[in-house]
Amino acid sequence: MIRLSKVKTDPVENLKRHAEAIGEAVKQAIKPDRVTVEYPRERRKYPECFRGFIVFDKEKCISCFRCAQICPANAIQMEYFDKAYPGIDYAKCIFCHFCVDSCPTGALNTSKVHDVAFKSMDEMRLSAKQITKVPEIVREEKQTVEYYVDRNVWKLVRKKELDRLEVPPKPVKVKERRAACTEPESCLGCRLCASVCPQNAIKVEKCEISIGEEVTGTGCVLQIQTDLCTGCGLCVRQCPMQILTLEEVGE
Amino acid sequence: MMITREWQFALPEKKHKKKKYFGNLKAEVIDAGLCCHCAACASICPVNGITAGDAPIDFPNWIKECVDCGACVKVCPRWDYTPKNGLGEYIEVTAARSKRFVGQDGAMVTEFTASALEMGLIDRAIFVARDSNWRTRVVTIKTPEQLYDRKITGTKYSYADVLPALKDAVLKSEAVGFVGTPCMVTAVRKMQQAFKKFERVKLAIGLFCTENFYHHDLYNFLLEKANADLRNAVKTDIKKGKFIVELKDGSKVRIPVKDFEEIIPSGCKVCQDFAAVDSDVSIGSVGSANGFSTVMVRREVAKNILDYIREKEYAEFREPKLEVVQKLCDHKIKIHPWPPKKKEEKSEE
Numbered sequence: 001m002i003r004l005s006k007v008k009t010d011p012v013e014n015l016k017r018h019a020e021a022i023g024e025a026v027k028q029a030i031k032p033d034r035v036t037v038e039y040p041r042e043r044r045k046y047p048e049c050f051r052g053f054i055v056f057d058k059e060k061c062i063s064c065f066r067c068a069q070i071c072p073a074n075a076i077q078m079e080y081f082d083k084a085y086p087g088i089d090y091a092k093c094i095f096c097h098f099c100v101d102s103c104p105t106g107a108l109n110t111s112k113v114h115d116v117a118f119k120s121m122d123e124m125r126l127s128a129k130q131i132t133k134v135p136e137i138v139r140e141e142k143q144t145v146e147y148y149v150d151r152n153v154w155k156l157v158r159k160k161e162l163d164r165l166e167v168p169p170k171p172v173k174v175k176e177r178r179a180a181c182t183e184p185e186s187c188l189g190c191r192l193c194a195s196v197c198p199q200n201a202i203k204v205e206k207c208e209i210s211i212g213e214e215v216t217g218t219g220c221v222l223q224i225q226t227d228l229c230t231g232c233g234l235c236v237r238q239c240p241m242q243i244l245t246l247e248e249v250g251e
Numbered sequence: 252m253m254i255t256r257e258w259q260f261a262l263p264e265k266k267h268k269k270k271k272y273f274g275n276l277k278a279e280v281i282d283a284g285l286c287c288h289c290a291a292c293a294s295i296c297p298v299n300g301i302t303a304g305d306a307p308i309d310f311p312n313w314i315k316e317c318v319d320c321g322a323c324v325k326v327c328p329r330w331d332y333t334p335k336n337g338l339g340e341y342i343e344v345t346a347a348r349s350k351r352f353v354g355q356d357g358a359m360v361t362e363f364t365a366s367a368l369e370m371g372l373i374d375r376a377i378f379v380a381r382d383s384n385w386r387t388r389v390v391t392i393k394t395p396e397q398l399y400d401r402k403i404t405g406t407k408y409s410y411a412d413v414l415p416a417l418k419d420a421v422l423k424s425e426a427v428g429f430v431g432t433p434c435m436v437t438a439v440r441k442m443q444q445a446f447k448k449f450e451r452v453k454l455a456i457g458l459f460c461t462e463n464f465y466h467h468d469l470y471n472f473l474l475e476k477a478n479a480d481l482r483n484a485v486k487t488d489i490k491k492g493k494f495i496v497e498l499k500d501g502s503k504v505r506i507p508v509k510d511f512e513e514i515i516p517s518g519c520k521v522c523q524d525f526a527a528v529d530s531d532v533s534i535g536s537v538g539s540a541n542g543f544s545t546v547m548v549r550r551e552v553a554k555n556i557l558d559y560i561r562e563k564e565y566a567e568f569r570e571p572k573l574e575v576v577q578k579l580c581d582h583k584i585k586i587h588p589w590p591p592k593k594k595e596e597k598s599e600e
Binding site: 185189220222242 | 258259261264297
């Protein structure tokens with residue numbers, strides 16, 4: 001059986017607790033130690049692996065279509081200027097950054113911009129030219145705020161510094177690969193691999209086919225030049241007999 | 252796995268030097284009336300430009316789109332054509348009837364495929380099914396249970412695009428089987444010679460064949476001549492020189508095979524291969540009693556399957572009459588002479 005009885009309170013103790021609470025409130029009003037950020041005047045510091053606005057480096061792009069191929073939201077369309085470059089539709093992008101991870105040359109990179117805001121649907125479709133830079137963001141103060149605990153004195157420190165939204169390029173995650181043929185006896189001779197190669201790394205030359213020493217007819221030699229091949233895998237996807245593969249090179 | 256960065260492929264010799272390879276094929280085979288509509292070229296074409304189906308083989312925009320690779324010429328059974336004929340080599344001939352399946356006669360094609368699937372010799376098999384219009388539709392069989400469908404078993408007497416489906420199956424699977432007319436079997440053997448990947452075709456079941464028809468020709472012909480609508484048919488058959496259509500109401504329409512002369516495609520008129528001499532096993536109704544199929548085992552693979560069927564007692568066996576098959580082989584040589592007679596007469600005139 002539970003019996004309820006009135007709790008006896010000491011009026012002096014009660015008064016002391018009230019004074020403590022008021023003291024804390026006064027202290028917070030004078031010198032706050034909260035961990036909040038006054039967005040959008042300030043912004044938090046994001047780690048360099050943050051998946052934000054995608055930045056594109058035209059010089060590194062080899063037009064391999066891999067980003068467009070892998071995009072699960074179908075947000076990347078390749079646009080043709082002098083070569084084919086990716087454009088991103090932010091109405092579709094889910095910020096999975098598979099495109100960044102799969103880029104064999106590191107032409108796509110992340111940035112620390114997360115507030116990708118637009119005024120209309122049409123604006124959300126960005127062409128390759130528009131994603132070469134981190135977008136200009138109009139803000140009162142370009143300050144990034146970071147909170148951390150100073151371990152020497154065990155105190156929370158609020159650190160303010162000037163904004164740096166770009167992320168330095170990281171080493172490419174995709175292992176270096178080169179195209180190779182697994183079953184040359186099944187080659188149709190269509191040369192689609194050579195015609196699709198953006199680097200012109202597949203060389204076709206006429207030659208004579210011979211069995212032993214006897215010449216049996218004419219044909220062609222296909223050669224993948226490893227120094228030019230970037231391992232984009234376009235030929236592998238194109239091959240109608242599926243005899244090409246990407247082979248890892250190096251360590 | 253062997254990895255190479257440099258390899259060769261052969262280009263076949265062109266008979267018309269200025270044309271692309273499909274132009275050569277068109278001039279030498281299709282326009283010359285030799286094309287047997289096996290669709291090997293359509294299956295191998297790297298740009299998927301060649302069309303088959305219920306119309307003559309064509310590549311609508313070949314002058315522009317053909318990549319000039321020569322693959323179609325390499326696989327065409329009618330390029331550099333010399334007819335094959337006779338009974339061919341065989342290990343064993345028997346007549347049999349499946350106890351499990353219902354088919355055209357003894358349902359031995361179905362039985363062989365089902366047994367091969369059970370034995371694990373093949374992963375999948377390409378079969379021809381039909382829709383309610385008796386149009387052909389290619390299906391991939393992965394389990395023997397699928398073969399109980401009566402629309403899959405039984406003869407259709409129309410062209411089907413078996414080989415394009417076979418190529419897709421070859422790319423997906425290590426061991427494939429298929430059923431086809433003698434020209435398709437010959438085409439597959441040529442494909443195996445030219446491209447190693449087609450060695451994955453482990454079982455080629457050949458059908459006894461005199462000729463094959465375009466579906467629209469057959470449909471219209473039957474409707475005009477005998478007022479037999481194929482849509483109401485349950486079975487088509489050729490017995491004793493008569494084309495028999497069994498209708499839903501139980502009645503049968505019989506038309507002499509000789510009347511079909513006008514709709515026989517020209518490619519079939521130069522073919523002398525009745526018994527599918529290149530196949531692993533040839534199967535047909537000719538040469539065995541009613542309800543039985545003649546089975547000509549030609550290669551070791553098929554012999555193993557036959558032994559398996561015997562062991563499991565899936566079929567009952569009888570003695571075949573090989574001389575009847577021989578007679579039809581000779582008959583086909585007689586009615587389909589090579590080189591074609593008409594052309595000779597014209598050139599003499």
